[in-house]
Amino acid sequence: MTRLVGKRLLAVVPVMLIVSLLSFALVALVPGDAAATLGGPSATVEQIAAIRANLGLDEPIVTRYLGWLGHAVTGDLGRSLFSDQPVLGAIGERLPVTLTLAVGALVVAVVLGLPAGLFAALNRGRWQDRTISAGAAGSLSVPNYFVGMVLIIVVSVSFGWLPATGYTAFAADPAEWFRHLVLPCIALGLVPAAVLARQLRGALVGVLAQDYMRTAEAKGLRGDQVLLKHALKNAAIAPITAVGTQFALVLGGSVVVEQVFGISGLGALVITAVQQRDIPLIQGIVIVAAVLVQVVNIAVDLSYGWLNPRVRVA
Amino acid sequence: MAPLFRPDREPPASPSTGVLDVALAPILRSGLSRRNVLRLLAAGGATVVGAPLLAACGGGSGSGAAAGAASAPLNPTGTLKMTYHLAPNSMDPIKMTTGQFLSYVWPMYDTLTMIDLNGDVQPMLATRWDYAPDGSALTLTLRSDVKFHDGTPFDATAVKVNVERVLGTPTSPVRGDLQHVTGVEVVDPTTVKLLLNGPDAALPAVLGRNSGAMVSPKALSSGVDLNTQDGGSGAYKLVDAKLGAHAYYERFDGYWDPPAAAVKRLEIDAIADGQARLNGMRTGAYDLSYLTPTQVEPAKAAGLAIAEQRSLWYIHIALNWSRGQLVDPDVRRAIAHAFDRDAIVKSIYFGHAAPASGVFPDWYWASSPKVPGSFYTFDPAKSKQLLAGKDPVSFEMIFPAGSDPYPQFAALLQQQLKDVGITMTPRPVDINQLATEYSQGRTDALLGGGGQLPDPTLLFRTLFVEKAYFNPAHQTPPDLATAMAGTEKSTVRDQRVSAVQQSVDIIANDVLNVPLIYPNVLFAYKPDRVPSYTPSSVGAYAPTRGVGVT
Amino acid sequence: MTASPTTHDAVSDATTVRPVLEVRGLFVEIDTGDQRAAVLSDVGFSIAPGETLGLVGESGSGKTMTAKAIMGLLPRLTARVTGGEIVLDGVDLLGLSTKQLREIRGDTVAMIFQEPMTSLNPAFTVGDQIAETVRRHRGVSKKAAWARTVEVLSDVGIAAAERRSRSYPHEFSGGMRQRVMIAMALCCEPALLIADEPTTALDVTVQAQVLDLIRHMREALGMAMLFVTHDLGVIADVSDRVVVMYAGQVVEQSGVLDLFRRPAHPYTEALLNSMPGVEAGPRGTLLSIPGQPPAAGDFPVGCRFHQRCGYAAEECTTAGIPLTVVGAQETRCLLHTDLPSRPPLVDLVPEDEIVPEVLLDAEPREPR
């Protein structure tokens, strides 16, 4: 087990290298750099040139990447070109917000998708199943920001039940924290919920037809034991994989949803960073996001071994 | 110090709208414009909520509602919550890359002079300023009753420390504002002399902006992180700043001008997305918000009051007049006459703008009577005549990708140019990279914003002087160079006027840029919370001094 | 011998003790997508304590449906009991709620299935799957449940039960898995064990061992058993009495010796004739029964067997045939009543000719 984790963690290293190189190259290759913005509107040509030289932006991309990498491997991701904040500090300020959103979205996905998938599978072919399938298909075709806008108009603006904008830290006010999270998490969570419901339904329909489910029933287990223990554990691989994949998409989706809800998370930060060509910050965000996604992937992989003893390394 | 080529700093463009446009793509492809989608959404909300709100407010829109609520007394322990479209890259005034970030500076830092809502320079920490007769110095007389939040008294030494900080920071975006300052001399605690290498008439206005913001010398020497922490003497202390997200302030009790801090707490949330800001207003999360022209009607329908102000802000086509066919002044003139500015005001800005031909609006002291807003008449015949016998003209124009309303704007311009036989190819460019793209000569023209500066010389420096980064021609017509230099030399406004007007005339006659419109600055406020609000006529800033809540 | 039509609930053996299980007039319909088809019609039998009832019939005759109906395990979405009673220990199971049924299943009545390879949950250790049953019905501690698990696993002949209880199903062979299934069924010492073709899917070499184990365990626990199989040879090995099903109906019910000596129904006779090891039928014709059994929803009018019956007459095709008591046997055939022109079937069958050795042979049979 520890060896498996270790092996997986080692495999992350080349992934991070490739990801960081790609993002560095992408930012470097698209036109524009930070100097003009940093120089301010009344900058002179010489001033901009000086800033560019100062930032090393006039050096070859390979040199710049290696320089960045040299610091990065020691854990030093540098400072934002614009705020002069340490990159990790700037990310650290935003990450909890976005992570909370992402986890909240996945909670919504589980809270909605799990019962929906279960219910659909149990009523396979009936109107309940068809309703849920249609609902899932609908959720998948509506973009998250649109859901967010509609939720805001209906829930916040019309009924005034929940706030439409902003974010309150948990530490500051847990109740407000929750109230601010509900709508964006629903907006972000609907697609993963639909994916989860679909995957779960599909997997469950197969599992429910399995002989061992009949055995579980024959043993007189309670309904919840039959479903949540015997069925779910076997049906979980596809949905968990889906949720794992959705995590990356939710992280990406938060970029837009944060805008709609006026939340300053990682998404807002990345938009600014990319637009300003704040390379250290972009690299930092890419690295942190990639690590997160990798961690989730590893967790998903590890769950396979737990869910399906047959894939465990003997 | 306004950004010239960063329309994201200006309404109604915001970085987020670009993202949203990408996200909206499926809907947009269905034939609805993004704006219409957003308006539909907004209207939906308005029809649902508008009726009860209107009933409650007795049909509140604009000043009427505000006046009705004005009878309620101000609450000195209240909190003013506002949302603004921009987030500063740093709370350190001299690191700020954009002029409008001053909205975050003003509550916490006092400046040596103050730019009032009309764009005029007024006393603040400096009660008077006098140029040496030969222009070799500017002597400031300082207030003696000012303390920084950390208890340090404000005096001439503090001015010296601060000015020297700017002079010693060559990478500061505001370093250029002090280009004529060579040193500082403390005369006595309330008198300080800025030594100049020549007269600089723009200096008093400059001192009302970032480089005039006074930081406590103690904070500077003790290494307070000004990126996120307070170091000022302003009416409010910064208590919580999260870069890119918000800045929260609380009243500084020892302030020398108590009415300036009308509320106990001031909260500014940066929300890039216009719809999100409006939603925040509708749901009561904010008292005051920056507004875009498309939002005026939905905001009114939601019972919000609208504050609208003419301004020194313009949208123009910056032309690289040293490039291709644009070298020919007649071609540039033909372009300038090809546009139906009234149609632009109506269809792109919903009437919340005025037609522009010069870089300054008619009402501003620096405008030239020879270049009124109507100077470039909409005259396709004239354009065609100017182009007669020439090769067919074609050029490329970059504009901010996905930022409302630039794509529609560019498309409209393309059509109007086509009507006079000019082929203009619009190319969307990532918002923050427009400047680089343009300045490095990789395109012919740029659709963007400019102005928003409290002194004409400051404007000339950004765009028209030879060494300006944003002047891709890297040259200046000699007569213009002379005229612009003249605007620096005479330090009395009345004497400057002719030099300024001469510059404006040359720019307009040579068509060194093509001004199109002056957008109005728009804010929405809750009339039952904020009795009245007046935006700055300098531009899309968010003044909060003296703004109270009931 | 006077034969008279009897009602379906006739119990052939005059048992004075209350039966463990009594099935009366059971009707089950199934939704086949385009129609509702009767899969069980008027199925009835009873099992006395300690008795083994064999349930035999060709594939598709409704044996598993019957077993599932007793267990309350009919396909929830498609199957429906439309009539009858299933009385277990004096309680009509059809009147119970799902929740009450769950209390009984695995406790009073347990079942082992035809498919040992797939009947265990691959995601849990076998010990876990047994222990949860113990805990569910005995409400004992985890430790006690585990102790019982190890005990019952070693009872069914699993060596190193302690260690093996922590193994996953995929670490067991088919025969071993069926032993685990047996252990699971027996862990709460049920009054009735339903074994649905428990050896059919196993290697022939293993079949006998598992059959032996089932017999042994039944004796050891003294429980009643419903043993379902399509294999008359196995029936001969384990049953006291036999119910023969055809097309969703009970067509014969006899003591095991009677059944083999003088099958009361032409279908039973045909089955016997088609048994491997029986070279030719009494008429020297059948090695396997010609034709296919009718599918549910496609049952013919009259005797459901008439299309394949060598004795079929006009009368057999008009109306449903009642179950008739013929001595100690019951049969659903007109030969005993309305077809006097023919001698009763039982008399036609020479006894000595059909008693297979297997009947007398207690040893596991060799693979055929």
Ligand SMILES: Nc1ncnc2c1ncn2[C@@H]1O[C@H](COP(=O)(O)OP(=O)(O)O)[C@@H](O)[C@H]1O
């Ligand atoms: N789930 C089902 N759906 C539809 N028909 C079924 C289903 N299960 C069994 N049947 C039908 O019911 C009849 C009885 O089946 P079954 O009880 O399994 O027979 P067997 O005697 O072989 O155990 C057969 O005709 C079979 O086709």
Ligand code: SF4
């Ligand atoms: S009733 Fe007729 S058809 Fe049916 S088994 Fe008896 S003889 Fe054969």
Ligand SMILES: [Mg+2]
């Ligand atoms: Mg069967």
